[in-house]
Amino acid sequence: MVSGMRLLTEDRFMEKAQAYQAVLFSRGVDVNIEVVNQLNARFLRLNPDMALCVDASGLWLCGNGMKMQPDWTAEVPRLKRASLKSEMIARACHLSEKPAVIDATAGLGHDSLLMAHLGARITLIERHPILFTLLEDAKNQAESDPFLGQVVARIQLVFSDSAVYLDQLIARQQMTDVVYLDPMFPQRDQHQQVQKKQAQVKKQMQLLHLLLPEQGEMDLGDHLLVLARKIAKRVVVKRPRLAVFLAAQQPDHQWQGDTCRFDAYFNENMY
Numbered sequence: 001m002v003s004g005m006r007l008l009t010e011d012r013f014m015e016k017a018q019a020y021q022a023v024l025f026s027r028g029v030d031v032n033i034e035v036v037n038q039l040n041a042r043f044l045r046l047n048p049d050m051a052l053c054v055d056a057s058g059l060w061l062c063g064n065g066m067k068m069q070p071d072w073t074a075e076v077p078r079l080k081r082a083s084l085k086s087e088m089i090a091r092a093c094h095l096s097e098k099p100a101v102i103d104a105t106a107g108l109g110h111d112s113l114l115m116a117h118l119g120a121r122i123t124l125i126e127r128h129p130i131l132f133t134l135l136e137d138a139k140n141q142a143e144s145d146p147f148l149g150q151v152v153a154r155i156q157l158v159f160s161d162s163a164v165y166l167d168q169l170i171a172r173q174q175m176t177d178v179v180y181l182d183p184m185f186p187q188r189d190q191h192q193q194v195q196k197k198q199a200q201v202k203k204q205m206q207l208l209h210l211l212l213p214e215q216g217e218m219d220l221g222d223h224l225l226v227l228a229r230k231i232a233k234r235v236v237v238k239r240p241r242l243a244v245f246l247a248a249q250q251p252d253h254q255w256q257g258d259t260c261r262f263d264a265y266f267n268e269n270m271y
């Protein structure tokens, strides 16, 4: 059980906050509700410590004076511009085939939202209880959006460690078309390996770096590649452009972008 995290809310959202408190508790996070006068930009500036917050926009995280949440509605303009031809991720994951994709490192779910928009059926796996709850909230809200509703109908969320989930698929010999991996990459290494102009971490990604450990214990996901290769026709790994290969395994094919690349591993036996 993780305890001691604050959940800030205004009096009028108390019931909502208690509902989130119960959900988080069921996932091993014990939050203390604190009522504040106004959960506004000024409050966030004066209270830079990380906390969860609940207001009319649902559950979100604050820290360093910023409001952060996996805002899928804000992704709509980007989705509308995207096409199978223009998106490197679409070529890497062969989305024209409308594959079944397991995204084993969900995070904020933005890559999966794009893949689902381009036709993939996605199982999105996240093991961090707070990130998972934020994702679930983003998906629930997207369901009533006229544009996003049909996209998120192709997304299923699973709260699990992907190593456990993939192990279960291996035991049942249950194959899938694509496993997609975008494991964390230490910021300090990005700064060493990636050119300065590319090293700016997007504002929303700071949410992940706030929540997830940066020093020492960060899980870089090498074992996920080994497991994924046993049950997927194709494994696609997103990496910073100059990063080392995951699990030191040379990919069969690469797609290179300005800031990131996609390494693909094909399972010849399954074609």
Ligand SMILES: C[S@@+](CC[C@H](N)C(=O)[O-])C[C@H]1O[C@@H](n2cnc3c(N)ncnc32)[C@H](O)[C@@H]1O
Binding pocket: 104, 105, 106, 107, 108, 109, 110, 111, 112, 125, 126, 127, 128, 131, 160, 161, 162, 163, 182, 183, 184, 185, 208, 212, 219, 221, 224
């Ligand atoms: C870099 S983020 C992924 C960002 C994501 N591609 C997006 O578009 O927002 C990596 C995420 O994978 C999750 N993760 C890492 N290892 C995992 C595992 N073994 N099982 C489930 N989730 C994992 C982390 O908690 C983190 O949220």
